[in-house]
Amino acid sequence: DAGVIQSPRHEVTEMGQEVTLRCKPISGHNSLFWYRQTMMRGLELLIYFNNNVPIDDSGMPEDRFSAKMPNASFSTLKIQPSEPRDSAVYFCASSPVGQGIDEQYFGPGTRLTVT
Amino acid sequence: DAKTTQPTSMDCAEGRAANLPCNHSTISGNEYVYWYRQIHSQGPQYIIHGLKNNETNEMASLIITEDRKSSTLILPHATLRDTAVYYCIVRVNTGNQFYFGTGTSLTVIP
Numbered sequence: 185d186a187g188v189i190q191s192p193r194h195e196v197t198e199m200g201q202e203v204t205l206r207c208k209p210i211s212g213h214n215s216l217f218w219y220r221q222t223m224m225r226g227l228e229l230l231i232y233f234n235n236n237v238p239i240d241d242s243g244m245p246e247d248r249f250s251a252k253m254p255n256a257s258f259s260t261l262k263i264q265p266s267e268p269r270d271s272a273v274y275f276c277a278s279s280p281v282g283q284g285i286d287e288q289y290f291g292p293g294t295r296l297t298v299t
Numbered sequence: 300d301a302k303t304t305q306p307t308s309m310d311c312a313e314g315r316a317a318n319l320p321c322n323h324s325t326i327s328g329n330e331y332v333y334w335y336r337q338i339h340s341q342g343p344q345y346i347i348h349g350l351k352n353n354e355t356n357e358m359a360s361l362i363i364t365e366d367r368k369s370s371t372l373i374l375p376h377a378t379l380r381d382t383a384v385y386y387c388i389v390r391v392n393t394g395n396q397f398y399f400g401t402g403t404s405l406t407v408i409p
Contacts (some may be wrong), residue, residue: 188342217397227343227386227399240396275342286331286390288397290342 188291190276196297202264205294208257209278217288218251218261219275227275233259234281266298302326302389308404311381317374319403321387324368331390332363333397334372336383343386343399346372377407 189208197203209216217232231241236253244251248267253259263270273295277288304322311317323332333348347354347361349370354361360373374381386402 226401227337229396229398232396277342287333287345287348288343290344293342 188276188278188289190274190291190294192294193292194295194297196299197266198299199267200265201298202262203266203270203296203298205261205263205274205276205296207259207261207276207291209259209276210280210289211257213278213280213289214256215279215281215288216253216259217277217279218259219277219290220272221275221293222272230261263296266296268298271296271298302398303387303400305385305387305400305403307401308406310406310408311374311377313379313407313409314376317372317377317381317405317407319372319374319385319387319405320369321371322369323387323389326367326389332361332367332370333388333390334359334361335386335388335397335399336381337386337402338380338383346385348390377405379407379409381405382407 191206215234218230219227220230221227230243231251232239233253249263251261273293275290275293277290279288331348331350334346335343337343347356347359349361349363363370384402384404386399388397
C-alpha cells in the first residue's frame with residue numbers, strides 16, 4: 185500500500201487566495217483526520233470523518249476553513265481566503281476504525297506558506 | 300487537553316535503552332495509552348498502545364503502572380534513527396480524537 189497520500193507537498197500562496205489541500209486515505213480505512221502543526225500550537229486536530237461523514241469539526245479555526253469527503257478515497261481541506269497565520273504543516277491521517285485497531289496512519293503533510 | 304505530562308527533552312546514547320516516561324494521573328478506566336513519534340519533517344508514526352498490561356512489539360515496549368497513572372516507553376537499543384519527538388496520548392473514550400500535546404524530544408547521541 186502507498187500509505188496516505190497528500191498533495192501538494194508544498195504550497196506558497198499570497199494572502200487572500202484560495203488554497204485547497206488534498207488527501208487520499210489508505211484503502212479500506214473508514215476514518216480520516218485533518219491536523220495542523222505549528223511551532224506555537226503543536227499538532228492540532230481540525231476535523232475528522234467517519235465513513236465520509238464529518239463527526240467533529242470543533243477544531244476548525246473559523247469559517248474560512250472547510251473540509252469535504254465526497255467519497256471514501258478522497259478528502260479536501262479548503263482555506264478561503266487564506267491569511268499569513270494559516271501558514272503551517274497540514275497532515276491528513278486515516279484509521280481503520282471498527283476493526284479493533286485505533287492507530288492513525290499519517291501522510292507526509294503539506295507545508296503551506298501564506299505571504 | 301492532552302491529559303499527559305512528559306519531559307520536554309531527553310538524550311540517550313546509541314545502543315542503550317531509551318526510557319521515556321509519561322504521567323497520566325487522570326486517566327479513565329477505559330482509556331488507552333498510545334505512543335506516537337514524529338521524525339523531523341515527517342508525519343507522526345504509531346508505535347504502540349496499551350490499556351492495563353505491558354505490551355511489546357517490534358519497535359518498543361510499553362510499561363504501564365498498576366494504578367495506570369503513568370507509563371514508560373522503552374526503546375531497547377536506541378539508534379540514531381530513533382531521534383524524534385515522542386508523544387504520549389490518552390485516547391478519549393468517545394470518538395477517535397487524538398490530542399498530541401508537546402511530547403518529548405529524544406536525541407540519540409553517537
